[in-house]
Every structure is written in structure tokens, then in C-alpha cells.
Amino acid sequence: MVVFSFFIFDRHCECIYLRQWLDATTPSPAQPLSRPVTASSAATNTTSAVEKPPAGNKLSMAEQAKLVFGVIFSLRNMVKKLCGPDDSFLCYRTGQYKLHYYETITSLRFVMLTDIRTENLKSSLHQIYVNLYVEYVVKNPLSPVEHPGGEGVNNEMFELGIDSFVRTIP
Amino acid sequence: MPADWDIWAVSDWVTKPGEWRNEVMEEGPEELSTGSRKRERKKRRQARETGFKCSALLCSEPRPRCCRWYHIVAMVVYAVLILNKAGGLIFQRDFNPGLQKLTSNDYLILAGTFHGVHAITSQISPTNETGASGLEVLESENFVMRCFQTLTGTKFLVFAEPRQPNLDVVVRRVYELYSDYVMKNPFYQIEMPIRSEGFERHLSAYIKPHQ
Numbered sequence: 001m002v003v004f005s006f007f008i009f010d011r012h013c014e015c016i017y018l019r020q021w022l023d024a025t026t027p028s029p030a031q032p033l034s035r036p037v038t039a040s041s042a043a044t045n046t047t048s049a050v051e052k053p054p055a056g057n058k059l060s061m062a063e064q065a066k067l068v069f070g071v072i073f074s075l076r077n078m079v080k081k082l083c084g085p086d087d088s089f090l091c092y093r094t095g096q097y098k099l100h101y102y103e104t105i106t107s108l109r110f111v112m113l114t115d116i117r118t119e120n121l122k123s124s125l126h127q128i129y130v131n132l133y134v135e136y137v138v139k140n141p142l143s144p145v146e147h148p149g150g151e152g153v154n155n156e157m158f159e160l161g162i163d164s165f166v167r168t169i170p
Numbered sequence: 171m172p173a174d175w176d177i178w179a180v181s182d183w184v185t186k187p188g189e190w191r192n193e194v195m196e197e198g199p200e201e202l203s204t205g206s207r208k209r210e211r212k213k214r215r216q217a218r219e220t221g222f223k224c225s226a227l228l229c230s231e232p233r234p235r236c237c238r239w240y241h242i243v244a245m246v247v248y249a250v251l252i253l254n255k256a257g258g259l260i261f262q263r264d265f266n267p268g269l270q271k272l273t274s275n276d277y278l279i280l281a282g283t284f285h286g287v288h289a290i291t292s293q294i295s296p297t298n299e300t301g302a303s304g305l306e307v308l309e310s311e312n313f314v315m316r317c318f319q320t321l322t323g324t325k326f327l328v329f330a331e332p333r334q335p336n337l338d339v340v341v342r343r344v345y346e347l348y349s350d351y352v353m354k355n356p357f358y359q360i361e362m363p364i365r366s367e368g369f370e371r372h373l374s375a376y377i378k379p380h381q
Contacts, residue, residue: 004296004297005296020296059293059294064294067290067293067294068294070287070290071287071290071291071294074283074286074287075287075308077283078280078283078284078287079308079310081270081272081276081280082269082270082272082280082313082329083269083270083310083311083312083313084270087310087311087312087313088310088311089308089309089310090309090310090311091308091309092291092305092306092307092308092309093305093306093307093308094291094292094295094302094303094304094305094306095302095303095306096295096296096297096299096302096303097295097296097297099291113294113296120309
């Protein structure tokens with residue numbers, strides 16, 4: 001399974017964490033594979049990471065996050081309209097990728113883009129929320145309650161946890 | 171079961187009696203114990219005596235009488251929507267209860283929203299391939315939606331039960347009916363709402379008996 005990227009949006013519709021795993025098949029001479037670009041690290045050195053789109057991608061990551069949010073927001077409303085408020089949108093697939101969606105009761109939204117052969121990852125996203133987000137971000141005494149600009153989510157434990165978790169997804 | 175699970179592939183294992191005996195009955199997988207191999211043989215013998223059954227889900231017709239379309243049994247299609255290339259709703263029909271009843275205005279909004287979302291989903295493709303397609307399958311807890319976009323930009327949306335196999339066959343068949351009974355109708359104005367009795371009749375004749 002290939003995981004392309006992972007996003008967390010908070011209840012203010014803001015992207016508080018984003019991470020991209022560059023596909024090994026795409027040629028990426030400029031960026032080393034081991035160094036992912038996150039929203040937080042991009043905020044510190046704004047010029048290099050955010051404005052220059054990653055190799056082969058048409059959009060920068062910040063723009064892509066906005067589009068992803070627009071899509072999941074519309075689809076979620078569409079599904080709720082069609083099937084009543086207790087239905088929830090799970091995932092969609094195009095010819096190139098599959099987007100998995102999980103929303104907590106507190107309107108925290110977890111989104112993962114993978115290749116199309118992946119089964120539904122709702123439980124995996126739920127595990128990320130329970131085992132990583134709650135453990136390392138919510139229970140962190142130094143972390144603020146809200147996370148404007150990704151503040152508080154970018155701690156090392158969480159990043160390492162995400163990285164190792166994504167490698168274990170079958 | 172994967173979303174695009176192909177039922178034809180499964181029905182292929184029912185072959186001619188000779189082939190069956192040679193390949194499966196006598197050779198058999200090595201790792202099977204004698205007991206389970208006996209049971210397997212008994213099952214196959216019973217199947218041979220009663221005639222070859224079609225192996226498609228829930229289809230109990232003997233093989234020769236089972237037609238291609240008969241495979242799509244126990245299918246619940248909730249609704250079919252057709253969008254023109256500008257995102258306007260030109261056809262909407264409910265077949266089974268399962269989706270909420272919406273007003274026609276709500277359906278128009280929904281069609282417009284989906285048209286926009288479809289365009290964006292092809293933009294955010296993380297791969298490098300050119301000619302990225304937009305949203306094809308949307309899954310939620312209570313339904314699955316299959317979208318098929320023709321080369322001219324018309325979109326066909328089929329809403330069905332979750333884990334419904336063969337939705338791509340259904341949506342292509344709806345497209346066939348559309349080209350036969352709508353596009354070949356000399357009184358149909360292109361991009362306008364579809365009011366064709368023949369199309370509606372054939373569409374419900376296709377979708378209704380397979381339930």
C-alpha cells in the first residue's frame with residue numbers, strides 16, 4: 001500500500017497538520033525522501049517549503065490542503081443531506097488515488113490519501129486519533145487547546161508515531 | 171469484498187465436465203487432507219448430479235439457463251441521476267427507498283456541488299499521471315455511489331446499497347439506454363431535462379427485476 005499524504009483539520013476548518021510521503025516512483029531530485037514537509041516546519045521557513053511545490057505535483061501543499069478540505073466538506077454535507085444526519089462519508093476513489101475520511105465527535109477531521117487498492121482505512125484513522133493524537137497532543141501539558149497554524153501538533157513523538165504507524169498499515 | 175469485485179471472474183470456474191474432472195477432482199491440491207478431499211469430491215459429485223449451478227451470488231439457475239444479466243440479482247439501486255456537462259441535473263429517478271426525499275431544488279444544488287467536487291478531485295491527484303479522472307466511487311455508511319463520466323462530460327450517478335458489486339456494469343448499461351432512447355430521440359434538445367417515456371420505461375425495466 002502506498003500512502004501519499006495525511007491531513008488533520010480542526011473544528012475551525014483549518015489544516016493543523018499535514019504530511020506528505022513522497023512516492024518512491026516520482027523523481028524528486030530536490031527533496032530528500034526522509035525529510036517530510038509539515039505545516040509546522042513550513043511555517044518556520046516559509047519561502048522554501050510552502051511556495052515551492054514538491055517535485056511532480058501541480059499544487060503546493062497548502063493549496064492542496066485547502067482543496068482537500070473543500071472536497072471533504074462538500075461531500076460530507078452531500079452525504080448527510082442524502083442519507084440523514086447519522087450517515088457519514090467514509091471514502092472516495094478516483095482512477096489515481098483513494099481518499100479516506102474520519103471525523104471525531106469534536107469535528108476533528110482526519111484525511112488520508114492512498115493508492116486505490118487500499119481497503120477502507122476508517123479504523124486506522126480512528127487508531128491514529130486514539131493512540132497518537134490523544135496521547136501525544138491532547139495529553140501533552142505544553143500543548144495549547146487550539147492549534148492555530150499547527151502549533152502543538154508538530155511534536156516529535158507524534159511525528160514519529162505517525163511515521164511508524166503508516167508503515168504498519170497493511 | 172472489494173468495491174470493483176468482478177462477478178464474471180468467479181463464475182468462470184464452472185467449466186465443462188471433462189475439464190473439471192481432470193483439473194480439480196483427480197489432481198487436487200496436495201496440502202488437502204484425505205478427509206477434506208473426500209468432502210470436496212462429494213460436494214462436486216452432488217453438484218454434477220443436480221446439474222451445474224451458476225456460481226454467481228444468489229443465483230440458483232442451472233448454468234445453461236442462466237443469462238449474463240441474471241447474474242446481477244439481489245441488487246438494490248436507490249437512485250439514478252444524470253448531469254449534463256455544465257453540472258445541471260437533467261434526470262433524477264428514485265427506484266428504492268433508502269435515500270432521503272429531497273426537493274427538486276435540493277437535487278439541483280446537489281448536482282451542482284457534485285460537479286464542482288468532481289472537478290477538484292481530479293486536481294488534487296497526488297500522482298503524476300496525466301489525464302487524471304475525477305471521483306469514481308463514493309462510499310458512505312449507508313450507500314455507495316458510482317459516477318461515470320462520458321467523453322463529452324455527461325455524468326451518470328448510480329446510488330446503491332453498500333458493497334454492491336458490478337455497479338460499473340449497471341452504470342454503463344444506463345449509459346447505453348441513454349444513448350439509445352435519449353440521444354437518438356429526434357425531439358430531445360441536448361443538455362435539457364430528459365422527458366422520454368421510452369428511456370424511463372427501459373430504465374425501470376432494467377433496474378427493477380434485479381431486486
